Amino acid sequence: MLRHVLSAFAIAALFCVAPPAHAGIKSNLGVTADPVSRYGNGAVGSARASADASQYISCYATYASSPGAFCVARDAAGTTVSCFTSDPNKVAIVSAMTSYSYVYFSFDATGTCTQILVSNSSYYPPMVP
Amino acid sequence: MTRLARIGLVLLATAGGVAIGRATVASPTDHCAPAPAPVAAARPPMVPAFSSDALRADIRRILREEVQFARLPEAVQHQVDPAPAAPAAVESDEARAAAERGRRIVDGALAARRWSDPDVLAIRQILPKLSSDDRDALLRDLLPAINSGRVSLESVGAIF
Numbered sequence: 684m685l686r687h688v689l690s691a692f693a694i695a696a697l698f699c700v701a702p703p704a705h706a707g708i709k710s711n712l713g714v715t716a717d718p719v720s721r722y723g724n725g726a727v728g729s730a731r732a733s734a735d736a737s738q739y740i741s742c743y744a745t746y747a748s749s750p751g752a753f754c755v756a757r758d759a760a761g762t763t764v765s766c767f768t769s770d771p772n773k774v775a776i777v778s779a780m781t782s783y784s785y786v787y788f789s790f791d792a793t794g795t796c797t798q799i800l801v802s803n804s805s806y807y808p809p810m811v812p
Numbered sequence: 813m814t815r816l817a818r819i820g821l822v823l824l825a826t827a828g829g830v831a832i833g834r835a836t837v838a839s840p841t842d843h844c845a846p847a848p849a850p851v852a853a854a855r856p857p858m859v860p861a862f863s864s865d866a867l868r869a870d871i872r873r874i875l876r877e878e879v880q881f882a883r884l885p886e887a888v889q890h891q892v893d894p895a896p897a898a899p900a901a902v903e904s905d906e907a908r909a910a911a912e913r914g915r916r917i918v919d920g921a922l923a924a925r926r927w928s929d930p931d932v933l934a935i936r937q938i939l940p941k942l943s944s945d946d947r948d949a950l951l952r953d954l955l956p957a958i959n960s961g962r963v964s965l966e967s968v969g970a971i972f
Contacts, residue, residue, distance in 0.1 A: 718959045741969050747940040751947070753971060763965045765958050767951045769944060794955025 710806040712785055714738040716758040721797075723756025723764040724787040727780070728808035735759040740786055742777045742799070752777040754788040754799060766790035766797075773799045783809040903943060910941035914950045922957055928966040935972040 713733055714725035725740040742754040752774040755765040766788055768774065776799045780786065785807050787800040903911075917934050921927045939947065954971075957963040965971065 718961065721959070739968060743970055745939075745972075748942060748947070749944040755965070755969070755971065757965070762961070763958055765955050765965070765971065767948075767955060769948065790955075790959070792956060793952045794959060795952075 708806045716756045716762040716764040722789040726785040726807040728810045731810045744777045750774045768796035910938040911946040926964045932967045
């Protein structure tokens, strides 16, 4: 009897001290700002958790006299790219951003956004804190 | 029933049948009927027997005009039937003043080679007064300068 009780305690103790399993695909995507290829991208959680004090990626939507959205990305080296759009469809995409989004945007020579992509996925880290 | 009465009844039934038949023939203006195929399949319209010569002439004239119109190039069709012109946008004095102020802010930033928090605040205050065209014109100067590194973005996040 005692042996059974001890075995049960041993099994319970094993479960208690075992590290929690963090399974699942994870992806860290720091900020890239490429003025030559004219795009910027990165995951907001990765940018916030980065060791450097430079990189960030941001998009926001605004409405003053008409709808507009703006995206900017700065990488660890300080290179900054940005774009603006007044296309309501692209503005709507920006509105889909969350604290665990990956963002990609491209732009033309005038700084007009040619594409905005927002991906909300389990493998991107959330912004903490 | 006399023979004469029977003949009268037959004639009456025949006349009634003819009248009902004519009344139920689909007219050319029946909107539920399938649309007629254009020129190539154009056939003489099915005109009810009771149509007058004037009605036939009208239908022929309308068909002739439509066929001629369909043969015109598209560009000419638009000239013939132009869309109503949009009223020209008139820029208010306030919008004009805001555009000039915005131009000074952006030109100042391009000269100073930096876009900083005071610039952001200044442009944000006039933004509601700017027309879309003026706003886009300012951004077309500012953003390529930021993207090429000619202007340093000293403000984090929103640039206006």
